Amino acid sequence: MKPIFLYLSIFWLATISACSSNLYRSTNRSYKKQVKNYAKLLREYPVKDSSGLLFADIWVGTTNFTMRRPNFVVIHHTAQDSCGQTLRTFTLPRTAVSAHYVICRDGTVHHMLNDLLRAHHAGVSKWGNATDLNSMSIGIEIDNNGSEPFTEAQMNSLLQLLDRLKRAYNIPQANFIGHADVAPGRKVDPSRFFSWHLLADKGFGFWFDTTNVDVPIDFNALQALRIVGYNINKPDIAIQSYKIHFVPHDTTNVINDTDKKILFDLMRKYQ
Ligand SMILES: [Zn+2]
Known part of the structure; x- marks a missing residue:
């Protein structure tokens, strides 16, 4: 390759990578700002209260606590045509929807939200006596248009991710479920192409x-x-x-x- 073409190629590659890292600069800034506000909320104790409840004059905080943990995993398909489209949907404030993880067709995993924060993926939902699945679950979106098989790479990544989550939060085997399970009639994902049998064999849900x-x-x-x-x-x-x-x-x-x-x-x- 002549040096001039080599320089041009390097310049072109540098431009492409700079563009892709800049693409989410402002939405990442928004993420960090919101997390900072929640961190501030955690420090606000004792909470000022005007409800008339007879609070003690002195505040005594316990020394013994941890963060609340997710206890369910809800699996979805995106019903979109590409991971890029889904990443865009989840970074546009007007859509008001999100998930903790997005798994692309090539098996790449995007971790879009800290597991301890609440994503907007389940909507109006019920499973057993649980009525606010968003508050107690991790949402995983698999890039799939709803009428095609899931790729082997996606399923491999999904199984690895489920294994991590199950261990990290001690999630019971019964609590790996689908969006259609918790929102019957309103949702049908993940579709009939999804193998819950395979998942149950690995310890996620029952068969x-x-x-x-x-x-x-x-x-x-x-x-x-x-x-x-x-x-x-x-x-x-x-x-x-x-x-x-x-x-x-x-x-x-x-x-x-x-x-x-x-x-x-x-x-x-x-x-
Ligand atoms: Zn869904």
Whole structure:
């Protein structure tokens, strides 16, 4: 290569890398500013209160505490066409949505928010008695348009990430769930292409075994769905979310004999 072309190439590469590092400079500044404000909030004790509650004259702070920890992981697909598009969505204030992690098609992981802060990923949601999943969970978005398989690189990164989170926060095996599970009817992610079976094999969520199951005659499948965690206020959409997760090839909303076996077995694992 002639020296002039070499210099031009170096200049071009330097320009490209400078642009990509500058792209999020102002939103990163916004992140740091918000974290600084929350840090300030943590230092504000005793809290000034005008509710009329009979607070003691002297303040005594305990010496024994840690940060609150996430206890659930909620998995999503982005329903967008690229990681770049999702990073942009999560850095535009007007969208008001975010996640702790985004996993790109090549397996690259973007850690967009400290695990101890609350991301806006689950929205109106319910799982068991938990009604504010955003406050108690880590949100993971997988770059996928919703009608395509997830890549091997993505699944490998996801499994590594789940392993880290499970260890770091001691998250129970039952508490690895999908957006569709906690928001039936409103959400369908991650799609039927997502392998919850693979995740359960690695210790994230449970899977069923229908071979040695004798379902009692008075078995109530809907109550079993409730015990697993589903909000059964609207049975049809609860069944739809259950099928997306556990019987992805079945697009009906009908509970058949196999479903009864599946649910009887799952119920025992989730309760
Ligand atoms: Zn989602």
